Amino acid sequence: MSANLLLGLSPILIVSLGALLLMMAEALSKLRNEARESPSSSLAMGSAVVLASGGVASLALWLQGPDNLMEARAALAPWLLIDRFSLFFFVILTLGAFLTVLLAGGYLPEHKLDRGEFYPLVLLSTAGAMALAAAGDLLTMFIGLEVMSLGVYAMVAFRRGSPRSVEAAMKYFLLGSFAAALLLYGGALLYGATGKTDFSSISFQLAHTGYANPTNLQQLAWENSTPLMVIGLILVVIGLAFKISAVPFHMWTPDAYEGAPTPATTFMAGAVKAGAFAMMIRVLMMAFGDVRSASWGSGWPPVLAALAVATMTVGNLIAGRQESVKRMLAYSSITHAGYMLVGVVAMAGTARAEANGAVLFYTLIYTISTVGAFGALILCGSRGAEAVSYEDLAGLGKRNPAVALALSLFIFSLAGIPPTAGFFAKLYLFKAAVSGDYIVLTVIALINTVIGAYYYLRVLVFMYFREPLPGAPIAKPMKSGHVAIALVFAALLVLALGILPSKTLQAALSSTISG
C-alpha cells in the first residue's frame, strides 16, 4: 500500500522534497564566496530541475491513466484525489512555477534581492497549490490553500526595504487571512449541515434530499440544514473568489501585484490563480454538482455568472485607464479570471465535459501567456531603469527588437489574436459557453475581448510607433540567460499551442473530475 501511496503522491513529493534539498544545499554551501557568486544562479537552475521533474512525473501519471493507479488513489482518497483533472493542473502549476524560478534567477540578482529563500518559498507554495488542486476534502483544501498563500505572502514582502512592497504584502496578508477565515467558517457550516467534510459525501447528502415520501423527520432535518448549506457555500465561494481576484473581491490585486517583486507577481497571476480555479471547479462540480444546486433556477450558476460579468467588465474598464504596464497586466489578469468564470458557469449547463476541457485549456494558455508577459516586462528593464509605464517602453522596438518581439507575442496571446495560443483558448471557451446555451454571457465576454484589445495593442503602439520624449527616462533591457531561457520556452509553447492545439485540447477534454 505504501509504495502505491508514494506513486500517487510523487508529483507533490518531488516538489516538496526538492525544496528541502535545495534549502539544505544552500545552508551547507557556506564555502561559496557570496560576494562574487550569486546564490540565485545555482538555486534557480536547481529549482527549475525539481519543478520540471515534478511536471514530468505528473505527465507520466496522466499518460499512464489514473485508472491504472486504483490502489494509489484509494489510499489517498478522500484527502487527495489523483485523477486526470488534478494531474492536468499539476502540469499547469509546475510549468508556471518553473518559468517563475527562471525569471527570479535573472530578476533577483539584478535588483539586489539575491537571497536564497525565494526558491524554497516558490517550491513549497507550488506543493501547496498542487495539494489544493487535488484536495477532495474541506480539510486538505484549507491546508493546501494556506500552504500556497503563506509562501506567496512572504514572496510579496521579499523586497523588505521598500515601503511599497511591505504595504502590498500587508494588504494582501490581511485581506487574504480574512478570506481564508471566511472559507474556514463556510467549511465548518457545511460540516454542520452534512456531517461530512469530503466533497463526495457532501454531494451524496445533497443529492438524497428529494425523497418520494419524506418522513417528517427527514423533511425537518433537511429544512433545518438548508440555511447552513447555503451560507456555507456562499462563504466558501467568497474565499475562493478572493484568491482568483474576482470582482468585487479584487481590491488587493493591483497593489499587491505592483508592489511585489515581478517574479512573485508572475507566480500570483499564474500558479496561485490556477490552483484556486482548480479548487473552485472541484467544490462546485463535486460537492455542489447535483441537479438542484447546479441548475440555473435554484443553485449557484446565476451567482457565478454575475461574478463573471462584473469581473470581466470592471477589470477591463480599469485596465484601460492604467498608466503603468504592470498594473495594466494586473487588471488584465482579473479580466481573464472573468473569462474563466464564464467557463465554470458553462460547466453547470448541458455541455459540461466540453466546458471542463475549455476551462482547463484556457487556464494552461493563460498561465503561459501571463507568465511570459511579466517575464518580458522583467527583461525590458534593468536596475534603476525599470519598465513601469507605457512611456518607458517608447521606442523599444527599435532599441531592442528581440525583447519587444517577445513582449508583443505574449500580449497578442493575452489579447487572443491568432496565430498565438490565446486565440484558440478563447475560441474554445466561448464555443463551450455557446453550446451550453449561455448566449448572453458569451456576447458580454466577446464585447470585453474587443475592449481588451485596446489596452493590449497600446503597448505595441508605444513600443513600435512612439519615440521616447527627449530627456524622459527609458527602460534599458537587462541581460540574463535565465530570463531568456524562460521566455524562449514560453514563446515556443505559445506558438506551438497556437498552431497545433488539438492534442492538448484533447488531453484537457479527457481531464475530467472522477468521483
Next chain:
Amino acid sequence: MSYLGPASFYICSLLAVSGALGTVLSRNAIRSAMCLLATIVGIAGLYVALSAQLLAAVQLIVYAGAVVVLFVFVIMMIGPSGSPTRDNRTFKTRAAGAGLFAAATLVALGLVWKAAALLNLFDMSTLAKKTLKGAPSFPHVFDPPRPDLGSVEGLGRALFGEGMVAFELSGLLLLVAIVGVMAIARTRQPASTKEPGALPLAPTDASSTEEPTS
C-alpha cells in the same frame, strides 16, 4: 453531555455567553480581557461535556494561558490612555447594528425552536444509525460523542491513521511559515548594496510610499 449531565452544560454555556457579552459591552479593556477568559473557560467546559478532553486542555493552555496573557500584556503596555473613551457612532449606525443583531437572533431562535420540535416529535434513540455498512446515512444525524475519541490516544490514532495525509500537509504548512519568516526577517544587506529607496525599519512617512518600483 454524556456523563456530566445537563447541569454542567448549562453552567458552562452561561459562563461562555455572559463572558462574551461582557467582552463586547465592557468599556474597560482589562475587564474585557478578563471576560474573554471566562468565555474561553466556558467553552473548554463544553468541550469536556462533548468528551473532547484533549481539546479542552489545549484550549485552556493556548487561549487562556497564552493568548489572553498576551492581550493583557499589550493592554498594560499601551496603558489606559490608549483606548478611546468617546463613542462616535451616530443613532443611525446604532439602530442598524441593533436591527441586524435582532434579526440574526430571531432567525437563530427560530432554528432552535424547530430543532426542539424535532426532538420532541421523534424519539432520537430509535434513530440510531441503521444504515448499511459503508453507506453514508441521510439525512445525517450526528453520532453521540464517543469518550475515546477526544483522548490523546484517540486523537493520535485519528491523526496518524485515517488523517495522515492532512497531518503531513500541516507539516508542510509549518515549514513554509518558517521559511517565509526567515525570508522576511533576515536582513543581510550591507550598507553598500542598499537600495536607493530602501529605508531602515524606522516608521516611514506616507510620502515616501510614492517611490516607483518595478
